[in-house]
Amino acid sequence: MSELLIDLKGIKKVFYTDEIETHALSDISLSVHKGEYISISGPSGCGKSTLLSLLGLLDTSSEGHYALAGKNVSDISKRERARIRNQEIGFIFQSFNLISDLDVEENVELPLTYRADLSKADRASMVKSALEKVDMQHRAKHFPSQLSGGQQQRVAVARAIAGNPSILLADEPTGNLDSKNAEAVMQLLDKLHSEGATICMVTHDPRSAMSAQRNIEVLDGRVVSDQLQNSGEATIQSIEVAL
């Protein structure tokens, strides 16, 4: 087994609105190893996006322990969380979330500008390399509004991988795309995985889930199934949940 990248233990997330308490995640325990390609699926409102937000340090859990690359990140400062998001995690969103005022090159460069250790030349080289990987270098000076949805998502992928993160987190990456563009994006993720990337993808598209090696199913804030693709073999966690 390769190196443990993510280790969640007893994670809970409760939202409070007025006097209503909503348990979005209940006692989630999960491990992700380096190089894995995981899909998280489940019906709308089951908590899969919340889980991805916690994994990406976009939100904090109400309870539980989270270690990323061996480091406890459950209770770290906002600055440290921002640093980890910047250097260890790459995000791909359903709605692309490109900045409309920035061109393609600037969008891809954006996370790199938050790193003090990179020179302008370093950043330019990393942007170029990322755009080449997604085959978008010819559109470097275009603005998002000048691109198709598929192209925008490829730019978003380039932005996610530009900083060589430890893990890519994708939230419904094909949700806003037609089938042709969705297929192209999935092929791109496959290619990145084959090159060694660790990917964790939220999706409720069965075809997209098929691309992953391991499928985690979430229902009512709990992991109800954690299976390797085409093996029928349940992981230890899913058995524990089932028990």
Add this chain to the structure above:
Amino acid sequence: MIIKNDIGYAFRLLAKSPGFTALTTLVMATGIGLSVYLFSFMNTMLFKALPFPDGDTLVEISKSISGAPNNEELNLHDYQQIREQVKGLKEFGAYRYVSVNVAGRDGARRYAGTMAESNIFELTRTKPILGRGFAPKDDKQGSERVVVIGYDVWQLQYNADENVLGQVLRVDGNSHKIIGVMPQGYFFPNNVEIWLPLREDALNQSRDKVGKANGLAHLVDGYSVDEVNQQLAAIMKRIETRYPETNSEASAYAASIPSATMGDGIAVVYSMHIAGILILILAAVNVGNLLLSRAIERGKETAIRVALGAPRHRIIGQMLLESIIICTVGGIIGLLMVSYGLTVTQTITDNFNSGKPTFWFKFGIDSYTIGLFLTFIITTIIMTGLVPAWKNSGGDFNAVLRDGTRGALGKKSSRMNKILVITEIFLSMGILIAASVIILSSYKANHADYGAKTENILTARLQLPQASYAEDEKRIELLETLQTRLESDTKVGNVMLASSLPGIFSGTTRVAIEGEEYAGEGNNRFPEVNWVEVKTGTLQKLGVELQQGRYFSNLDKGLGKKTVVVTDSFAEKHFAGVDPVGRQIRVVKPNNDQIEWLSIVGVVKHTIHGRASTPSGNRPVVFRPYSQNPGTFMFLAMEMRAGEELLVRNLRETLKSIDPELPAYYIQTYETSIHRGIAPLRFVSSVFLLFGIATVVLAGSGIYGVMSNTINQRTQEIGIKRALGAMDERVTRELLNSGAKLLLMGGIPGVLFGGAMGFAMSKVMGLDNSDLLLICGTMVGIIGSVVIFATWLPTKEALKLEPSQALHYE
């Protein structure tokens, strides 16, 4: 077509958001109220036609020096030439203001009067209510002395006796037959209650001896004031070429009587009008922004209406209805505020003068105000409603319904928001700089050190009639007696007499310094000074500080003595590095005859005659003993050791015992006298303080509203950046930088525009460039702080969200 349902719907929507409705209505009321008030106030003061038939064509002809239109009297020879040569004017009449003493049954009184050519009343198309006006024969020298009296004089002096005609009125020691009584409220040309014939035989007197007067005339149909002024300039240029000694740099101009007195102050008036327009735009921009935000919020509702087949004009009309309601209701509230403000203004301006109030100062809601009000209402409806309505009705409704165009709409509205913030910064900077110039000027005038002690002193004015006091000795004796008797009163301390007191305007003259040469032609090449005659002992009693030499003493008494005391400002200007004591100066006279050298015996600290920091206030002063050069006009100042009322009575009785026909007038404390001089400035300053406060509130809330809206719209972007690893400090810095950019984009032109207005105003208002720089710097600081705060606070709120929440922020 806007139908009844839409009107009802608009009212329902406004009622549903009472906070929004109240805020926008109040902002509109403030904007429309302040701007309409300012325009109405200025119009009544300066631009409204005088309340006579043909009042709109009546102009005054005055002299200007070096292009400064300061309402000076013309040499009567020049007036005659103008009368003969100018083509755009008709019905000429000359007049000059005089102060007259009138003896009555209950003692002497002083009245403002005018000596005028016989057509003075025809010019205003006004007939006396009793008797007749002047006839040409009354103008002739040697004819019977006649007088026309005002309504109040008739009431007060003659108890409204219908048989007043033919009775004798003692004016300045001479008997005059009363030939007419003017109607109530008639004070033409201004504040006048006694009219006397001018009786100047100008043609039989030499140019340097002839009297002076202002001219009056009506514009000939088809001629404008500007065209007449061009003709006047050409005529005066020819006279200047012919008579450089008396007419160097002199010209003439025509203007309505109210605006003729404005002089260089017209720059301030224009700036005030601009400020009025700016605050209206500022209010409209604020309300427009709030309506735009509301329109964007209701984008989906609009899209549904469009999808259901509503035509665009119907959508625009429905959205415009809200603007119409807000601007109309706000405007009406504003108009009520204007009405109240003008009533207060009437009370305040009635006390601007020590004598009768200016007769055309009738403040109230007139046709001009109503017209302006309606214009402003329509303008603000268009400004606040049309842009949001048009923008929101012309979008891609299908995309809005699919909820897929949020980004594109956000970008457009982001651009609009930037324009709004830049506009608000620009407008507020302009208004605040203009307002600050006036406020600072008023502050300086209120807190100026006039160079004399002003506390606990009662002042009065004396005008010695030429007929009774033709001889110098008699005038000197009168003041000696008056001073001695008053000082013997235990209720009175020191008594001081001078032709002007510090803080009050004085006469001016031009002087030449011994040994200096003055290049050029005409008397204007000589330095101008404030000229004050003082009774010996007055300077020290007033607390005017001696710097060098000595005060006047008994050594200086006598008509043959020739000594002066100058201020340190005079010494610094003309004797830099040299001891001025012992040096000589002379008064420059028109024909340079009778040269009389005067020795400087002392130097005192500068005294301000007029308003602080203005050209008159900064002008060096030369004091001469009254006993060497006794004039006919004097200020009397006495230290009070009892109540004001008792001392006023004592003064009147003392004066009556010396000369029953000599009144003391404008009896008031020294401080009141000074404050009255700056009362108009203080009033305008108070108005502008209100403007300034309204601007800061409007601009502050407006900028905060737009910035907060902008940052709200960028919450998702903030979420994306934080998701990508941006630290909170970095996000804050980026947003503050964008706020700072907007500050620069609006602030630089705002400072340039406001600075230009401020520069034009500061020259008149007595501020120097360092004051203006201070004002500009302070305003940049205030508006900058507003922008930074308006950026920082919503940013802080946006950063309170977790990135995951920010990403899904709606």
